[in-house]
Amino acid sequence: MKSSRLDGLIDRVHMKIGAKGMRGRLYVLIITVILFLLGGLVLFSTLVALANITRNRTEQLTYSVSLQGRFIDQWLAERILDIRQLAALSEMKDFDLSGMKQCFDVFLRNQNEFYSMVFVDADGIARIDMTFGPGKDLSDREYFIKGSRGKPYVSDVLIGRNSGRPTVIISHPVYKDGKFHGVVFGPVSLDALNQVVKTSGVGGEGATYLIDGHGFLISSLKIPEHSGETPYLARGSQGRLQPRTRIMEDAGRGIEPGGYYQNYQGLEVMGVYSRANRGRWLVVGELLRSEALRPFWTLQAVILACALLTLVAALSIAYRLARFISRPIESLDRGTELMKSGRYDHRISPDEMQYAPIEVRSLCRSFNLMAETIEQHIARIQTMATTDQLTGVFNRRHLMEQGKTMLEVCQRASQPCSALMIDIDHFKKVNDNYGHPVGDRVLRHVSGLLADGLRGSDLLGRYGGEEFVVVATNADKHQAGVFADRIINRIRSTPFREDGIELNCTVSIGAAEFRPDHDGADIFESMLSEADQALYKAKNNGRNQVVVG
Incomplete structure (x- = not known):
């Protein structure tokens, strides 16, 4: 009886919506089943998605902050390497004060992280200070004490005693023949560290900031104009900011953060932290709750859209x-x-x-x-169009095109550029005495030695016959002459050996630097012409030598 009443109700519903035939009633049945399935799926997916998205956003934020911590460590390692390379210069080891100052001038002009450089001798006296001048006793500073023990050093944020400027000091000791000669150090401004933090933030509505070992802020925060000292943000005696949020307490106790908390602005956020600078600094990443849950609402919209599309697909x-x-x-x-x-x-x-x-x-x-x-x-056609098939280096056409481009770049950057015209000495005798196949292998031998000695910015091409050209960017004619001497020594010390044949190869080199007074359209050809004239002199002077034009 109950079954009959239910069947009658279903029949009346079918008649009311116009599903009189089998096809229509089958459609209604399919849609009803799909609606029940979709309703259950939407409810289940909502609960699962909320948990998964919260976990995924935490993992993404953790990865981003960890990556930023490694990025900061890498940046600090590069700055230590900068100072280490300065400390390894002969001017530092030989106590050449004039040379040191020139090195510091060049170094400061070519980077923007350090705003000054200082050399402190073994007694702790500043012999060169690019900002405040020499003579100050720095023997009580931590970076000098560490350096006297042979250790590089990265300080916490310091307030300069003279400048009052918050900085981070990076130092490295100078040694010669195992004896301590002093310390080279450079101060890095917080602006430079701010820039490092900004380069790899968490994006969106997120924020990343850097905390030093005393809990004070290194990088900048978005502080509202009306904001003074709050329950979540304090100011130190020197005006430095000190966040007082739950994540700072978690970091102090060494526990992993979880859930949401109030940030320094009183907003509800998700946050994680990682360590940097050998664990002394804290990298904190925060994401607004609304931003963290945005993918959840997007996913809900997608799920509902998919449900609607599924219904449409059924029809x-x-x-x-x-x-x-x-x-x-x-x-x-x-x-x-x-x-x-x-x-x-x-x-x-x-x-x-x-x-x-x-x-x-x-x-x-x-x-x-x-x-x-x-x-x-x-790819094969492009390679054939630019490469000399015998030696594997660039051909003359590509050499001329690329060389002009490189020279124009150097002109715009006000950098020097030089050309080396290289000729294999007595190459005709090789062909005459051993045949052209051996001569071809000698060409490949010499071109390989030339290619191995190039910098990444240099260009090598076969100019014709046994002549090669090297275009050396950011090198004046004196530097080009030194480079050419190395080439001559390398080729002279590496004889050709193959099939029982041993040939001592030498080359003659003419070097020339471009001059701005040349006509712009022919400046590259003019530089090659001067290098060729210098090569002619080198050959007339007895070969196996360099002449700088």
């Missing part, structure tokens, strides 16, 4: 089938358009063709094979 199988068939074809069409525009590296992902008909999948494989073949041919 529109034909539309889904058309879309199912057309999507792989659209991928192929998009691939051909990209290839027409020069994107020969584009490949159609097999995932896009996972449910495509077998004919379309075969066409996808053929397209990818064709694209790979074309890309290989294009």
Whole structure:
């Protein structure tokens, strides 16, 4: 009886919505089942998504802050390396005060982290101070004490006794023949550290800040204009800010933060921390609760949209089938358009063709094979167009084009640029006595030695025959002469040995530096011409030498 009443109710509902036939009633049944399933799925996914997104956002924030801590450590290591390289210079070891000052001048001009440099002798007296002048006794400073024990040092934030400026000191000892000669140190402003922190923040509404070993702020915070001392933010005796949030208490006790808390502005945030500077500094990352949960609400919208799309799909199988068939074809069409525009590296992902008909999948494989073949041919053509096939270095055409470009860059940057014209001495005798195959191998031998001795910014090309050209950026003619001497010594000390043949190879080199008074269109050719004239003199003077034009 109850079953009959239920059947009657269902029948009346069907009649009311117009589902009179089997197809209509089947649609109603499918939609009803889908609605129940989707409702349960939405409820379940809401609970799971909230937990997962909170965990994922915490993990992302933890990774970002840990990465930033490593970034700060790497930045500090690079600054220590800067100071270490200065400490290793002969001017420091030989106590050449004039040379030290020149080195410091060059160093300060070419970087923006350190705002001054100081050399302190073994007695703790500042012999060179680029800001306050020499003569101050610094023997009681921690960086000098550490340096006298042979250790580099990175200080906490210090307030300069003379300047009153908050800084971080980075120092390194100077030793010669095992004897302590003094300490080189440089102060880094908090502006530089602020810039380091800003380069890898957490993004969005998040904030990252750096705390020193005493709990004071190193990097800047977004402080409202009306904000004074609050329950979450205090000011020290020297005006320095000291956050007093729960995460600072957790860090002090060495426990992992969890959940949400009030930040220095009284806003509810998620926060994590990591250590930097050998554990002495604290990197704190915070994310507003609203920002942390934004993916949750986005996911909820996506889930509801998917539920709606599922309902539409249940009523529109034909539309889904058309879309199912057309999507792989659209991928192929998009691939051909990209290839027409020069994107020969584009490949159609097999995932896009996972449910495509077998004919379309075969066409996808053929397209990818064709694209790979074309890309290989294009790469081979580009290599052949720029490379000397015998020696493997750049050919003359590419040398001239790239050399002009490099010279223009040096001109705009007001940097020197030089050219070395290199000729293998008595190469004709090699061909005459041993044949051209051996001569070709000698060319490859010499070009390989030249390539091995280049800097990353230099350009090497075969100018013609047994002549090569090196374009050395950021090098005046004197530096180019030193570079050329190294090339001559390297080639002279590395004979050609192959198939029982041993040949002592030497080269003659002409070096020239570009002059701004040359005509702009021909300045590169003029520099090569001067280098060629210098090469001519080197050959006339007996070969196996360098002449600087």
